Amino acid sequence: MQTIIHRANTRGHANHGWLDSNHTFSFAHYYDSTRVHFGMLRVLNDDVVDGGKGFAKHPHDNMEIISIPLSGDLEHKDSMGNTAVIKQNDIQILSAGTGIYHSEYNKNNDKKVNFLQIWVFPKVRDIKPRYDQKTFKPEDRVNKLQVVVSPSEGSEGVWINQDAWFSLGNLKKDFQTEYSFNLKGNGVYVFVLDGEVTIQDRKLTKRDGMGVWDIDSIGIKADADAQVLLMEVPMN
Amino acid sequence: MQVNILVIGRHTEIMEVILRLINGEPNWQAVGALADDKAIALFNEQLFDIVLIGGGVKDESVATLTNRFKAKNPLIKIIKHYGGGSGLLFNEIQDALS
Numbered sequence: 001m002q003t004i005i006h007r008a009n010t011r012g013h014a015n016h017g018w019l020d021s022n023h024t025f026s027f028a029h030y031y032d033s034t035r036v037h038f039g040m041l042r043v044l045n046d047d048v049v050d051g052g053k054g055f056a057k058h059p060h061d062n063m064e065i066i067s068i069p070l071s072g073d074l075e076h077k078d079s080m081g082n083t084a085v086i087k088q089n090d091i092q093i094l095s096a097g098t099g100i101y102h103s104e105y106n107k108n109n110d111k112k113v114n115f116l117q118i119w120v121f122p123k124v125r126d127i128k129p130r131y132d133q134k135t136f137k138p139e140d141r142v143n144k145l146q147v148v149v150s151p152s153e154g155s156e157g158v159w160i161n162q163d164a165w166f167s168l169g170n171l172k173k174d175f176q177t178e179y180s181f182n183l184k185g186n187g188v189y190v191f192v193l194d195g196e197v198t199i200q201d202r203k204l205t206k207r208d209g210m211g212v213w214d215i216d217s218i219g220i221k222a223d224a225d226a227q228v229l230l231m232e233v234p235m236n
Numbered sequence: 237m238q239v240n241i242l243v244i245g246r247h248t249e250i251m252e253v254i255l256r257l258i259n260g261e262p263n264w265q266a267v268g269a270l271a272d273d274k275a276i277a278l279f280n281e282q283l284f285d286i287v288l289i290g291g292g293v294k295d296e297s298v299a300t301l302t303n304r305f306k307a308k309n310p311l312i313k314i315i316k317h318y319g320g321g322s323g324l325l326f327n328e329i330q331d332a333l334s
Contacts, residue, residue: 028322031330043323059250061291061320099247099291099320121318126292 001215003200006035008207011046018053022046024191024209038189038211039235040162043119046207048112049074054105060096064120064160066149067092067104068229070193072113078102082131090135091148091166093158097127116191120233123151123162132158138170145169145179145230165232171197171222179230180217187213188232195226239333241266242284243317244275244301246292250320254290257322264329272297279305286332287314 012023012030021027024044026036036042042063054075067074073087078094079101086092094102106113134157140146149166150157157166165182179188189211190197192204198221199210212218213235220228241258243266245251251268258266267282269275279287287305289298298316305312313332318324 026327027324029326031327033331033334036327036331042318058322059247059253059320061247061250061318063319063323096320097291099250101249119319119323126294 001200002213003202004038004211005202005204006209008205011207018050020048022207037121038233039187039213040121040164040233041118041189041231042121043117044189044191044209045117046114047117048114049106051106051111052109055103057101057103059099059101060094061099062122062125063096064122064162064164065094065096066116066118066120066158066160066166067094068116068118068148070114070116072111072115073107074113074115075105075107076102076131078131080129080131084133086133089138090133091158092133093131093149093160095122095127095130095161097122097129097161100129116229118231120160120162120164127161134158136168141168142170143172143175143177145177163234167230167232169220169226169228169230171195171220171226171228173222173224176219176221178217178219181215181232183232183234184216185235186232187211187235188218188230190218190220191229191231193227193229196223197221197226197228198223237263239264239286239329240282240284241286241288241329242275242278242282243268243288243290244272244293245290245317246270247290247320250290253321254288254317254325257325258329261326272301275301276304279308284309284312286329287312288317288328289314290317291320
């Protein structure tokens with residue numbers, strides 16, 4: 001088994017005024033050659049956007065972009081004609097493929113939106129762009145790991161162009177569980193949204209991240225009420 | 237030291253964004269090619285440190301271009317660009333330079 005831990009306070013940070021972002025991995029002008037990616041997981045940004053502000057229309061290609069609102073509402077528009085508002089318990093995925101334009105704005109003028117912006121390298125380059133979003137029931141992840149992203153179209157989770165599975169869990173204090181990898185050779189990156197957990201005997205707190213690979217399953221214990229996001233991705 | 241970058245892609249608007257971003261950085265200079273012929277012509281005319289291959293360039297083109305470029309300059313760094321914007325662009329170039 002191999003592991004890597006990224007403590008919350010070691011993340012890259014960029015404050016653009018309207019946007020306050022913490023980068024678990026190198027992004028934009030934050031560059032640390034030892035923190036570029038975890039397997040196919042390339043970007044894990046913890047973004048807080050001021051009321052009414054946002055990312056103006058800009059292009060992307062060849063990236064699987066997952067947005068997970070943690071609080072507040074995010075308004076999405078793209079060049080495929082999609083307009084949507086995503087909020088807590090929604091998961092949005094944009095497969096940029098051959099190229100799309102999109103904008104993401106805080107829907108509300110009077111409160112901030114906090115969301116995770118996650119980029120995963122695509123399994124296949126230059127696919128037809130696509131957009132999807134789904135709403136998940138929070139009660140279905142109490143002391144359970146709820147799959148929210150998967151590579152199987154039509155099954156649980158939004159579909160991703162990669163052999164990747166994302167799961168959310170709201171774990172009560174002292175609850176223990178095991179996560180078994182879906183695919184041999186994959187690794188899992190655990191990001192603590194809130195609370196405290198122990199993963200493979202390593203303690204993690206809010207916004208800490210831990211990658212684990214060269215193993216088939218991991219043990220998770222909630223040391224306090226905790227919310228976790230697990231991102232299983234290919235390592236090569 | 238100036239870093240000269242050849243950007244190859246198929247998406248006109250993304251190419252414009254990438255060139256604008258790179259050329260906005262001090263000491264980085266980029267030109268773009270939307271077609272393989274243009275890329276080869278530029279490579280023959282100018283000295284480049286990095287070739288950045290963006291979206292839409294098929295594997296066969298990548299292989300052909302790589303062979304042509306490496307034959308002319310064995311030290312050329314050829315990297316694939318992902319994301320089509322500012323997010324990874326600077327990191328990818330930094331990575332290539334380091």
